[in-house]
Amino acid sequence: MNYAPRSFRELAALKDILYGGDDAMSSSSSSSSQDGSGNKESRKDHITDKLLERLFAAALPAADVANGGSTSSDVAERLQDQKNRPAFSVPVMARNFSRLNARIGVVFRLQYKIMRILTWRNANHTFSALAIYSFICLYPFLLVLFPVTVVMLGVMVPSFVQRHPPPPSPLASFPVPSEGPPLAEARELRPVPELSRDFLMNMRDIQNFMDDFTHAYDRIVGALSKPTNFKDEQYSSAVYLALLVVGAVMFLLSPYLPWRHIFLVWGWIIVSMGHPKARRMLKSSHDMYVTPREQELSNLFDALVAKDIVLDEPPEHRHVEIFELQRQKNSDVDEWDDWLFSAAPYDVLSQQRASKQRPQGVRFLDEVLPPVGWKFARDSAWKLDLRPGEWVLQRSLVNAEIDSNSKWVYDTTSSGHKGEWRRRRWLRAVERQVTGEE
Structure with missing residues (x-):
């Protein structure tokens, strides 16, 4: 007996928390109308929403993809899709929840009717539904007529009976609409008022639906994780x-x-x-x-x-490359300084060289690390590439001269002299790093 008043008080308190209270809102609106600062308040709210959105984006960590989070491409697509939609706002969410709760009763009523049919609450209704289902299975073209029949018998006929109520009759199960002009007002589907019994019932159904969906999601994911991941x-x-x-x-x-x-x-x-x-x-x-x-x-x-099922495939093996770069000390003397080891050959047409940037790399060969997710193969060492012509041809190097003895690839000037840079390639075998392996 005390449940309804307590629910009213809880719902009123929730509404005050979400909307800021009716008294506060009314006093704020009256004072705003008196001093003419309504636009300032709206701009302030808009700025506050934007600030909260930025704070959430900067402070809250993104969910890991392995834990159900979205990938970077999914995030970009969702942000693009949400571009013309309102930003996150607690007042907007509270208002939309209230509007949804006032209109979602028809969905739950349909859900309960389907559950009553599936659980044989009324055997006549279940057999009737099975008869309709049987006709649709045997004659699939009836599926096209199903929406028309639902609109006619489920919406329009009850609306006509509402306007033409039948006179008293001992056969209450078969009401015959009265003749003549309409005797009652037309039925209109309107949202249920707040703090009504139907409003509270919808809130309870939404609450239970969230719990049912959570349990169903956990059970489905738990059942599919081991076979599919x-x-x-x-x-x-x-x-x-x-x-x-x-x-x-x-x-x-x-x-x-x-x-x-x-x-x-x-x-x-x-x-x-x-x-x-x-x-x-x-x-x-x-x-x-x-x-x-x-x-x-x-x-x-x-x-x-x-x-x-035997899975004994060896890890994937590949070769990584590194270029040893040397720079000429003097154009008149064939002496070269060890410069560094770089991932790029730093040729004449390279982007770094065209923008007059220094090459990037490490000083010593032992400082070269394998790519992420790879490791150097056991008993592998850096080996000089003895066929420099192949990688020169693959990269389409221009103004390059190959020394077949030392395997150096020199820059050449327009006059045919050697340039200030030369390079040669070193190779080493790598293999995929197994998950969990350090």
Whole structure:
């Protein structure tokens, strides 16, 4: 008996927190109208929203992709899609929630009607729904007429009966609309008022729906994580192979299967499983036959996977390159200074050289590190590339002269003399670094 007044007080307190209180808002609006500072207040609110948005973007960490976060491309697309939408604002969210809560009752009423049909709350309604479903399965063209029938019988006929209420009759289940002019006002679907019983019922349904969605999401993700995320590569590979075989078989057989009858039979089976007696029988059968053998079947599948799915591929191997750069001391003397080891050959047409920037690199060969996610192969060492003509041709180096003995590639001037830079390439084998390996 005390639940309704307490709910009213809690809802009023929540509304005051979200909207700032009716008294405060009314006094603020009256004072703003008196001193003519309404525009300043709106600009202040807009600036506050922008400031909060920037603070949230700078202070809150982004969710990791592995933990369900968005990738950089997804973030860019979502920001582009939200470009013409309002920014995040607590008052806007509270107002939109209130508007949604006043109008979402029809969705929950439809949900409860479907649940009553699936749980056999009224057997006549369930059989009627199954009869309609059967006709649609056997004659798919009726699906086109279904929306028209719903509008006519579910919306327009009740609206006509509302305006022409039937006279008193002993047959209350079959009301006959009265004749003549309309006797009542037309029915209009309006949002339910705030702090009404329907408003509180909608809030409760939204609250429970969020909990149901969270549990369903966690159970689905928990069931699909192990087979699909390749954390256990053998298990996921076996599941992928099984799905590939099933997909290929279905692709070949699907044109010859009687899909109308399949949907008809499975629809009846699924709805019949919702009957209370069927649920009790299925639960007892599951506890008696499936649960004791569930771990045994799981161990059998794991054994088959470990036996038939062998993943012993060696890590991927490649070669990394580094260029040893030297600079000529004097144009008249063939003496060169060791400069550094760079990832680029610093040729005449390189971007760094064209912009007169110094080459980037390290002083000694031992300071060169492998790329991220790679490591130097065991027993590998830096080896001089003995065929410099290949990489010179691949990079389309111009004004270059190759010394076939020392393997140096020199810059050449327009007069045919050697330039101030020369380079040669060193190679070393690398392999992929296994996850978790330091």
